[in-house]
Amino acid sequence: MSSAFKFVNFGTSLFLRTTNNGHPHKIISFKPFPSLQFHLNRSSSTAAAAAAAAATDDDIMETLNSLQQENKQKQHPWPEWVTFVDKLKSRGYFMETSGGEDIIAYTDMNQLKDGCLSFARDRYDALKSLSIPDIQTVVESGCPNLLRKVVNSAKRIRAYVQKDEGDVCSACTQLGSCDRAHVILKSNEAECRTIDIVRVLMFHALDPLVISEGEKSPGSELIEASARKLLSELVELSETPHDPAPRKHTPKTSDKKERVVDFMGGLIRENVEMKKGDWTCNKCNFMNFGKNKRCRKCGEQSAKKDGDDSIEVKKRDWICS
Structure with a gap:
């Protein structure tokens, strides 16, 4: 009996299997298995790639900074000195080297x-x-x-x-x-x-x-x-603002010099110190040195007598006899 004839007469019963108790199992289906489908989210993949690239850049920068700091430490063992020099460099206190390179030698x-x-x-x-x-x-x-x-x-x-x-x-x-x-x-x-x-x-x-x-x-x-x-x-x-510059001390002009200027100008100032023997002219109110016998401004005779003890006689002064 041919296979085609058997299939026509017996149909799908050919594919029935029985257990020991005689109950059939389910019929084997000839339907194809559903195909597996993978859906790729393009936006998610792009973001993931960008994040990975950013993380890679951060790692590279961190590594470079670490190597740079390690190199600085090799040049000088004090981190505080390195920081101090770098701060001055950022403020423009150091000139470029002769080769035009912006390199600082921390021990030079x-x-x-x-x-x-x-x-x-x-x-x-x-x-x-x-x-x-x-x-x-x-x-x-x-x-x-x-x-x-x-x-x-x-x-x-x-x-x-x-x-x-x-x-x-x-x-x-x-x-x-x-x-x-x-x-x-x-x-x-x-x-x-x-x-x-x-x-x-x-x-x-x-x-x-x-x-x-x-x-x-x-x-x-x-x-x-x-x-x-x-x-x-x-x-x-170095990060704080400057304090105001201290005021320079200006020495006060001596009384003696001020008196001479006053005499030459014919003026009398209230802050002029009169010494022992100095006298004021009764005619023009000009102040004269004690050794002057006449007023230097108007020529008026001094009111003090030659023997007046109130007139101070200084070294090399003399009284006409």
């Missing part, structure tokens, strides 16, 4: 000195806001360098914080090499300024032992900690 005294001192001159008002205990710690063990300007700056600072110069020089390890040891600055040279603080901090920061992180001398850790604090304070103060 020749490149950094002028900019640091210019900042100190501009911020003359910063001195009074700096920590006195930290200033004292920085200079109480001696000077960071034996250059004359550095030593004089350290001496001014010690006078400012009222630290005895003799005690510091006696305990200084560089006493035998310093030609300014125990020298006390004159009063007109002893005024401390912001530039003195910055100069001393600069020489501490650029000390070869600090840069190389070599073996430190006793007490140097305390000096280093205070120097770094002062640098941080200077960075903060």
